[in-house]
Amino acid sequence: MENDVKKLVARIESLVLFRDLLKDEVVGRFIRLLETVCGENRDCREFVRSYSDFFHSLVAQNMAQGLSGNCSFGDYLTHAVLYRETPVSLMAGQNHAAQMPGWLTGMLAGELNVLGEMAATTSRGIKTEWLRNCNREADIVSELPEWSAEPINYRFFEAGKPWGDSSDRLLDFYNQCGSGIFARYNGFVWERSGEQGVLRGVDDPDPVxxxxxxxxxxxxxxxxxxxxRFIRGYPANNLLLYGDRGTGKSSTVKALLNxxxxxxxxxxxxxKDLLSDFNHILRMIRNRPQKFIIFIDDLSFSDGESSYTAMKAVLEGSLENRPANVLVYATTNRRHLVKERFSERAGLMSDDPNDEIHAADTIEEKLSLADRFGMTITFTAPDQESYLRIVEGLAQQRGLTVDRDFLRKKAIQWEMMYNGRSPRTATQFINWLEGYLKTQEET
Incomplete structure (x- = not known):
C-alpha cells in the first residue's frame, strides 16, 4: 500500500481545476498525514500528531459548514466540489455540459476520480499501513478516532462508482445552481469588514x-x-414598496426568495449607508446565471446625505451600466424619500441673498427620487374590518379554536392598547392569543 499512498500524493499534487484545494487546511493536513505514512522517518509521535491534526480540522470545518457532529471526509470533499468557485464551475454557469470543451470535461472527470480516491482512503487503512511498517506504541495508534470515508449528508456521487462518472451531472449542477457562494446560499447581506465590503451568505433566512x-x-x-417577468428574462421594473409600518412590505420581498x-x-x-458599494456588488454578480434583487429596507435620506447620490446612480445608472440580471426593490414609510425643510420652500419667494436662486429645482429633485423607481406599490394601514379579517385568517392558519365574537373583541382591544391596526399587530395579537390558550389548557 505504501506505493499506492505515494502515488495518491502525486496525483493530488497534479490537480489543476481544483488546485486551490491544495491551499485548504483540511486537504493540506491530509496530504501531510499521507506523507508521514510513506516517509522514511518512522516517528510515532509525528504520525499521531499528523493524524490528530487532520481529524481535528476535518470535524471543525464540517461543523462550520453546518454538518454538526460529522466526521466524514467524503462530505467535506463533496461540499468543496459543489460550492467552491473554480474555472470549470464559472464556465459551466454560462454553458451547458454539451457546450464545454472536450479536453476540459475529460480533465474534470480525471480530477474528480482523484478526489474520490482521497475520500475513499479510510482511517483504518492508514493506521494499518503505519503499524505494518512500525508497530511501536500500537495501542496508541489503534485507539485513534476514525473518520468516515463515505459522504453522509451529501449523496451527489454514486456509492461504489468513480466520482468522475458524475462529471456531466456536476456540470449540470453548476449550470442550474451557479458556483461558489451563489450556489450554496440564496440570500445575502452586504457588510463591511474593515475597509472592504463582503457578501455574507445567510444560513437561516426568514422562512415566510x-x-x-x-x-x-x-x-x-x-x-x-x-x-x-424578471426571472424569465423579460423587461421588468425596479420597485418601491411604500406604505404604513407593519403592513408586510419587507416580508413580501423576503417571501419572493423562498x-x-x-x-x-x-x-x-x-x-442604506453602504449604497456607495453598489458598483462593487455589480461587478461580483455581473454575468452570473442567477437573477439578483438588491433589497434596500426602510429607505429615506437626510438632507445632504452622501448615499442619496449613490441611490440616484443605482436607479439611473452611471458610466458602468446596471446588468440585466439585477433589479432594485426598496421599502419605505415615506412618500418623499428625501427630507424637505420649510426653509427650502421659503426660498422660493425669499429676499435673502444667501438663499438658493433656483430653490424650486432643489425641491423638485428631492421629490423626484421616488419617481425614478419604475413602479411604486402602496401598502396602507387596513380599516377595522380588514384588520379583523387578517386576525381571523391568522387564527385559522394556526388552528386556533375560539369564539368569533371573543376573537374580534380581543383583537380590537389589542390594537387600541398597542401598535394600531396593521398585519404586524394582528400577528402579535395571535401570538399572544395562542400562548394564552395553551396556558389555559394546562390549568
Whole structure:
C-alpha cells in the first residue's frame, strides 16, 4: 500500500481545476498525514500528531459548514466540489455540459476520480499501513478516532462508482445552481469588514412564504408578476414598496426568495449607508446565471446625505451600466424619500441673498427620487374590518379554536392598547392569543 499512498500524493499534487484545494487546511493536513505514512522517518509521535491534526480540522470545518457532529471526509470533499468557485464551475454557469470543451470535461472527470480516491482512503487503512511498517506504541495508534470515508449528508456521487462518472451531472449542477457562494446560499447581506465590503451568505433566512399573507392581494400580485417577468428574462421594473409600518412590505420581498430561488432568484440586502458599494456588488454578480434583487429596507435620506447620490446612480445608472440580471426593490414609510425643510420652500419667494436662486429645482429633485423607481406599490394601514379579517385568517392558519365574537373583541382591544391596526399587530395579537390558550389548557 505504501506505493499506492505515494502515488495518491502525486496525483493530488497534479490537480489543476481544483488546485486551490491544495491551499485548504483540511486537504493540506491530509496530504501531510499521507506523507508521514510513506516517509522514511518512522516517528510515532509525528504520525499521531499528523493524524490528530487532520481529524481535528476535518470535524471543525464540517461543523462550520453546518454538518454538526460529522466526521466524514467524503462530505467535506463533496461540499468543496459543489460550492467552491473554480474555472470549470464559472464556465459551466454560462454553458451547458454539451457546450464545454472536450479536453476540459475529460480533465474534470480525471480530477474528480482523484478526489474520490482521497475520500475513499479510510482511517483504518492508514493506521494499518503505519503499524505494518512500525508497530511501536500500537495501542496508541489503534485507539485513534476514525473518520468516515463515505459522504453522509451529501449523496451527489454514486456509492461504489468513480466520482468522475458524475462529471456531466456536476456540470449540470453548476449550470442550474451557479458556483461558489451563489450556489450554496440564496440570500445575502452586504457588510463591511474593515475597509472592504463582503457578501455574507445567510444560513437561516426568514422562512415566510407568500401563502402566509392575508390581505393586500392586489399589491402582491403586481410584485409577483414583475418578479416573474424578471426571472424569465423579460423587461421588468425596479420597485418601491411604500406604505404604513407593519403592513408586510419587507416580508413580501423576503417571501419572493423562498418562492422562486429554485428558478435562480437571489436576494442581496444592502444597508442604506453602504449604497456607495453598489458598483462593487455589480461587478461580483455581473454575468452570473442567477437573477439578483438588491433589497434596500426602510429607505429615506437626510438632507445632504452622501448615499442619496449613490441611490440616484443605482436607479439611473452611471458610466458602468446596471446588468440585466439585477433589479432594485426598496421599502419605505415615506412618500418623499428625501427630507424637505420649510426653509427650502421659503426660498422660493425669499429676499435673502444667501438663499438658493433656483430653490424650486432643489425641491423638485428631492421629490423626484421616488419617481425614478419604475413602479411604486402602496401598502396602507387596513380599516377595522380588514384588520379583523387578517386576525381571523391568522387564527385559522394556526388552528386556533375560539369564539368569533371573543376573537374580534380581543383583537380590537389589542390594537387600541398597542401598535394600531396593521398585519404586524394582528400577528402579535395571535401570538399572544395562542400562548394564552395553551396556558389555559394546562390549568
Amino acid at each position: 412564504r407568500l401563502s402566509d399573507f392575508i390581505g393586500y392581494e392586489l399589491q402582491r400580485k403586481e410584485i409577483v408578476e414583475n418578479t416573474l 418562492e422562486y430561488h429554485s428558478l435562480g432568484l437571489r436576494l442581496i440586502e444592502v444597508p
